[in-house]
Amino acid sequence: xxxxxxxxxxxxxxxxxxxxxxxxxxxxxxxxxxxxxxxxxxxxxxxxxxxxxxxxxxxxxxxxxxxxxxxxxxxxxxxxxxxxxxxxxxxxxxxxxxxxxxxxxxxxxxxxxxxxxxxxxxxxxxxxxxxxxxxxxxxxxxxxxxxxxxxxxxxxxxxxxxxxxxxxxxxxxxxxxxxxxxxxxxxxxxxxxxxxxxxxxxxxxxxxxxxxxxxxxxxxxxxxxxxxxxxxxxxxxxxxxxxxxxxxxxxxxxxxxxxxxxxxxxxxxxxxxxxxxxxxxxxxxxxxxxxxxxxxxxxxxxxxxxxxxxxxxxxxxxxxxxxxxxxxxxxxxxxxxxxxxxxxxxxxxxxxxxxxxxxxxxxxxxxxxxxxxxxxxxxxxxxxxxxxxxxxxxxxxxxxxxxxxxxxxxxxxxxxxxxxxxxxxxxxxxxxxxxxxxxxxxxxxxxxxxxxxxxxxxxxxxxxxxxxxxxxxxxxxxxxxxxxxxxxxxxxxxxxxxxxxxxxxxxxxxxxxxxxxxxxxxxxxxxxx
RNA sequence: GGGGCGGUAGCUCAGCCGGUCAGAGCAGGGGACUCAUAAUCCCUCGGUCGCGGGUUCGAGUCCCGCCCGCCCUACCA
Numbered sequence: 207x208x209x210x211x212x213x214x215x216x217x218x219x220x221x222x223x224x225x226x227x228x229x230x231x232x233x234x235x236x237x238x239x240x241x242x243x244x245x246x247x248x249x250x251x252x253x254x255x256x257x258x259x260x261x262x263x264x265x266x267x268x269x270x271x272x273x274x275x276x277x278x279x280x281x282x283x284x285x286x287x288x289x290x291x292x293x294x295x296x297x298x299x300x301x302x303x304x305x306x307x308x309x310x311x312x313x314x315x316x317x318x319x320x321x322x323x324x325x326x327x328x329x330x331x332x333x334x335x336x337x338x339x340x341x342x343x344x345x346x347x348x349x350x351x352x353x354x355x356x357x358x359x360x361x362x363x364x365x366x367x368x369x370x371x372x373x374x375x376x377x378x379x380x381x382x383x384x385x386x387x388x389x390x391x392x393x394x395x396x397x398x399x400x401x402x403x404x405x406x407x408x409x410x411x412x413x414x415x416x417x418x419x420x421x422x423x424x425x426x427x428x429x430x431x432x433x434x435x436x437x438x439x440x441x442x443x444x445x446x447x448x449x450x451x452x453x454x455x456x457x458x459x460x461x462x463x464x465x466x467x468x469x470x471x472x473x474x475x476x477x478x479x480x481x482x483x484x485x486x487x488x489x490x491x492x493x494x495x496x497x498x499x500x501x502x503x504x505x506x507x508x509x510x511x512x513x514x515x516x517x518x519x520x521x522x523x524x525x526x527x528x529x530x531x532x533x534x535x536x537x538x539x540x541x542x543x544x545x546x547x548x549x550x551x552x553x554x555x556x557x558x559x560x561x562x563x564x565x566x567x568x569x570x571x572x573x574x575x576x577x578x579x580x581x582x583x584x585x586x587x588x589x590x591x592x593x594x595x596x597x598x599x600x601x602x603x604x605x606x607x608x609x610x611x612x613x614x615x616x617x618x619x620x621x622x623x624x625x626x627x628x629x630x631x632x633x634x635x636x637x638x639x640x641x642x643x644x645x646x647x648x649x650x651x652x653x654x655x656x657x658x659x660x661x662x663x664x665x666x667x668x669x670x671x672x673x674x675x676x677x678x679x680x681x682x683x684x685x686x687x688x689x690x691x692x693x694x695x696x697x698x699x700x701x702x703x704x705x706x707x708x709x710x711x712x713x714x715x716x717x718x719x720x721x722x723x724x725x726x727x728x729x730x731x732x733x734x735x
Numbered sequence: 736g737g738g739g740c741g742g743u744a745g746c747u748c749a750g751c752c753g754g755u756c757a758g759a760g761c762a763g764g765g766g767a768c769u770c771a772u773a774a775u776c777c778c779u780c781g782g783u784c785g786c787g788g789g790u791u792c793g794a795g796u797c798c799c800g801c802c803c804g805c806c807c808u809a810c811c812a
Contacts, residue, residue: 226784231812340809384809410739410807412799417738422810446810466807481812488810546747551740552805559747562761570774580773585770625760634762641777644769723772 222262224472226632228481229266229452232292233273236300237524238543238555239478239510241493245540246620247476248306252676253615257703262469264456265301266312267293270444275431285431289315303528305536307677312456314433314448322460323438323451326496328422331437332384335495339381341423344372347604367533379423380435382447387491388419394490400503401485401616404550407479407506408550422447422488422706441676450489455496472501474618505618508552510543530560537678538564538725544620544677547630565727571631571643571669573681573724578638579663580688583718591664591690592657593714600662601709603633604669608707611673627673634666664689665712671698672706681724690717 227247230240244265251263269289278288293313301308312319315368330336395401395412402408425441426432432442451459453472458465477485485504493500512525531539542560545567547553583589607630638659646656668691675682675698686698694713695701705711 228812234812271812273812343810406806407738413738414808416806420809424810444810445812449812476812479806483807484811484812488804511805552745559761562747565772566761569772574772574774576771578775580771582803625749628760633776636777638770639768642768642770647770725772727772727774 211584219457220260220468222260222469223251224262224457224469225251225474225476226453226472227262227265228478229268229314229449230297231268231271231273232289232297233277236296236526236528237523237526238530241300241304241527241539242510242543242547243476243478243507244301244306245304245543246618247474248304248308249540249544249620249676250474250476250615250618252307252679253703256650256672256676256699256701257612262457263306264310264312264453265306265308266310266451266452266456266509267297268445268452269293269313269315270432270442270448272426272429272431275429276442286315289313299651300527303531303536303620304539308527309680312446314452315351318461319386319452319455320433320453323448325460326454327443328436329496330492333495333497335386336380336424337383337385339379339421339423341374341379341381342374343725344374362376364710379427380425380438380441381421382489382492382495384422384491385419388415388493390494391415391419391487394500401490401500401504401558402482403505407482407550413484414483415487419487446484446488447492450484450492453489453501459498471499473503475501475504477504477506479508482506489618505550507549508547510547511552511554512556519540525555533728534560535680535725536563537681538568538716539561540677541568541624546621547622548621549618561728564725565627567631568725569723569727571628571635572674574632575635575638575663576685576688576724577720578635579660579667580720581666582643582658583722586643586656587660589718591714591716592661593711594665594710594712595658595661596709597658597662597665599636600637600666603630604666604709605707608669608673612703615676618631624677627670630666631670634663638663644671650681661712664716664718665709668695668712669706674703675699675701684721684724688721690719691715 227244230236234240247263247265251261255261267289269285274288275285278285281288283291298311301311314320322330325337347731352428380492392412392415393410395415399408402411411544415586422444424447425435425438426444427441432441432445435441435443453459453475454466454470457469457472459470459630475485475489482504486506490500490503527539537625538560542563543555545637546555546559583591607626611623614620614626641655641659643656646652646659668689669686671682671685671689683698687693691710691712695711696718
């Protein structure tokens with residue numbers, strides 16, 4: 207198969223596999239729900255990178271809007287200072303804690319974003335997609351802000367903050383002709399079933415659009431922390447319209463056409479299901495209106511439930527990722543959430559299940575297998591790996607494992623992909639026990655059998671290091687070193703998923719060294735917060 | 736009210752177009768082994784597949800009704 211170096215035969219940059227997370231609102235404190243989406247994107251992109259593809263992984267922060275303005279005021283800072291503070295003290299540390307290898311980090315207050323956003327608005331305006339209109343909605347005088355019909359207290363349409371009746375107020379706004387896109391959106395959903403995933407999310411979106419769309423007001427004039435509407439500086443762009451564009455502005459739209467051509471359209475927008483509608487309805491309509499290509503897939507992941515409830519800041523169930531990574535490490539964190547939960551469905555997090563999977567699967571099954579092998583090669587063969595030898599029982603299973611894992615991971619079915627890999631881990635543990643190399647070692651006449659068993663086990667671990675590297679890069683790097691694989695095979699990052707199932711890659715004489723255990727057993731107890 | 740998804744062994748969940756689909760892992764019980772992180776391996780206990788009808792030679796698997804849970808129902812990041 208063709209190796210990719212990022213350039214196709216014509217010399218033009220190969221279009222990258224482009225994955226995005228939502229940009230996170232800096233006013234929120236990062237919790238495991240944010241990190242879940244980010245980890246999924248990171249593992250997905252690392253997997254494709256391990257397949258030899260050119261990849262681009264984008265994340266970032268959303269920094270405009272009235273809430274930011276008010277939070278900054280409350281903290282005695284300018285909005286920009288407040289955003290800078292939150293990005294540096296909360297959001298970037300979260301990425302470091304989960305070991306995310308994003309290629310870019312976009313902030314909506316950056317000039318590379320705000321300039322192109324204005325350009326985009328002009329394009330919509332010039333194309334007749336925007337008109338001036340009147341927004342009428344429930345308004346609380348005490349709050350000095352519009353309320354959402356759904357949040358009003360009943361009976362009487364009362365403000366949930368002040369418990370007093372709201373009044374209907376009108377504001378002159380600019381509107382986007384979203385309603386004009388109903389049929390085109392429905393046609394797109396119909397012709398591109400992979401556009402919204404999983405199916406449950408797609409169903410909801412289709413039903414929603416079928417029920418009819420209203421035009422969307424895309425500007426605000428009651429505060430000024432946002433991108434100015436280019437033809438009317440008394441308005442700022444509605445924060446969602448601003449935020450969605452990060453996916454193209456970060457890719458170079460409006461600033462770097464060559465870069466944009468090499469990235470857009472995005473292959474996957476990962477989103478939480480709470481913001482699905484913005485990504486599966488408004489965003490594609492905006493792109494259609496501007497004449498741009500649509501992303502291939504919008505994938506909505508489920509929510510993490512804690513104690514059976516959705517995490518909530520107000521209920522103090524929003525768990526910071528660092529609380530878990532401090533105890534279990536980033537590799538285990540990444541593994542746990544993708545292995546335990548079915549991506550796309552809601553799932554429960556509990557400290558107990560995290561500890562259980564850590565101990566059972568990472569420490570006892572995977573880590574211990576590495577210990578068994580390295581210890582025996584040191585003990586029986588002075589740390590020098592025996593020569594390659596066939597072992598059909600394992601080689602056949604490994605080949606199937608690689609094909610299945612690759613298929614599942616590319617489909618974003620991380621749970622099944624990891625299950626396939628760990629089925630193989632179990633198989634190898636069984637193989638070692640059945641082969642009983644410690645018995646073979648006592649009989650010089652069976653030296654060849656011992657060599658074969660040691661080689662087969664090492665070769666299996668070699669493949670596991672490749673397959674698990676996108677999920678657990680730190681541990682797999684140590685395993686790679688421990689196997690002495692780099693001398694003959696090169697860096698772990700250079701190993702291709704497609705070749706991982708080939709038997710006989712590790713070379714005779716590789717220096718195998720027992721290292722610190724990959725996943726030390728840990729106390730199960732949850733540390734006090 | 737309308738809509739979406741789900742309700743399968745103690746726990747977490749697989750089960751595509753109906754016919755070894757009654758499963759996996761963990762937990763529990765028993766045994767083997769000692770290379771290894773008191774790890775590993777094997778065996779085993781265990782479920783009227785939410786409830787009630789229906790279609791069919793045959794239904795967790797399709798249809799209808801009901802019960803329960805979560806979510807969506809437009810400008811909340």
